[in-house]
Amino acid sequence: EERFRIHLRIGRELLQILTEKQLEESLFEIADHFNIAEPLIEDRNERLRIARLNLRAGEKARGSAAFSAMLRYINQGINLLASDSWRSEYDLTLQLHTKQLEAEYLNTNFERAAAGAESILKYARSVLDQIRIYEILMMSNFARYRMQEAIEVGREVLSKLGITMINEPPPLPEIEHFRRLSTMTDPHSVSAMKILTHLFPPAMIAAPKLLPKVIFTSIELCLQKGNSEYSAFAYALFGMYLCREPAGIEMGNRFGQLALETLETSESRETDLRVEEIVHSFIDSWGKKHLR
Numbered sequence: 001e002e003r004f005r006i007h008l009r010i011g012r013e014l015l016q017i018l019t020e021k022q023l024e025e026s027l028f029e030i031a032d033h034f035n036i037a038e039p040l041i042e043d044r045n046e047r048l049r050i051a052r053l054n055l056r057a058g059e060k061a062r063g064s065a066a067f068s069a070m071l072r073y074i075n076q077g078i079n080l081l082a083s084d085s086w087r088s089e090y091d092l093t094l095q096l097h098t099k100q101l102e103a104e105y106l107n108t109n110f111e112r113a114a115a116g117a118e119s120i121l122k123y124a125r126s127v128l129d130q131i132r133i134y135e136i137l138m139m140s141n142f143a144r145y146r147m148q149e150a151i152e153v154g155r156e157v158l159s160k161l162g163i164t165m166i167n168e169p170p171p172l173p174e175i176e177h178f179r180r181l182s183t184m185t186d187p188h189s190v191s192a193m194k195i196l197t198h199l200f201p202p203a204m205i206a207a208p209k210l211l212p213k214v215i216f217t218s219i220e221l222c223l224q225k226g227n228s229e230y231s232a233f234a235y236a237l238f239g240m241y242l243c244r245e246p247a248g249i250e251m252g253n254r255f256g257q258l259a260l261e262t263l264e265t266s267e268s269r270e271t272d273l274r275v276e277e278i279v280h281s282f283i284d285s286w287g288k289k290h291l292r
């Protein structure tokens with residue numbers, strides 16, 4: 001118990017004297033002091049403060065690809081929460097539990113990630129709060145080769161977002177129109193684009209007839225709501241779809257170029273490799289093959 005008291009005193013003193021920059025640099029060390037002393041920490045507000053500290057430490061560990069450390073800090077943050085935290089500290093509780101799912105997934109604990117997602121969904125208050133959870137559930141199902149389950153989850157959340165997938169491509173304006181689209185700001189539409197992006201891989205493997213619907217719906221969302229960080233992927237997929245027939249190669253190449261241009265202006269790097277692979281491995285190569 002004396003050891004616990006020493007760590008608690010050091011943690012408290014460091015929190016008092018360090019600047020924000022110094023705190024960030026010493027985040028792991030400070031969190032570790034408090035985590036060792038956790039049995040002695042009884043004040044509810046202090047436990048919440050340390051839970052937030054562990055959340056920050058977990059996010060920092062993730063940024064360094066230290067996924068096991070990420071899971072350890074996030075789990076400790078959850079342990080510090082009160083039993084009524086879903087009611088009294090909803091935002092922090094949702095953040096920690098969602099990060100826990102992500103950490104389990106990143107540590108290849110796919111079964112635990114999927115089981116945890118199913119459990120947490122009932123506490124999330126809105127569909128937007130559920131999006132990241134559904135996303136992790138889809139990825140966990142995909143990683144376990146449960147393609148049909150991943151597809152079902154994707155379709156379920158699209159329905160919750162008010163999205164009905166379309167069977168035919170929307171009327172297409174000139175390609176220049178896509179370049180002038182405003183930024184997509186509606187969070188439900190951005191979430192739908194994200195889910196459609198995650199829906200493509202399992203559909204490609206287990207439900208190829210679903211692929212055109214995924215592509216057409218993504219393009220229609222761009223036309224209706226503007227460009228998002230997922231639009232480059234949608235344009236690359238549409239370009240690939242067009243290139244399946246010789247008559248569509250020219251337009252397919254235009255959409256491939258549009259995908260690369262959109263990628264350059266996007267702040268997110270989440271889909272970079274997939275967009276470049278589709279454009280260079282499929283659109284470019286198919287175009288060259290048919291030209292020969």
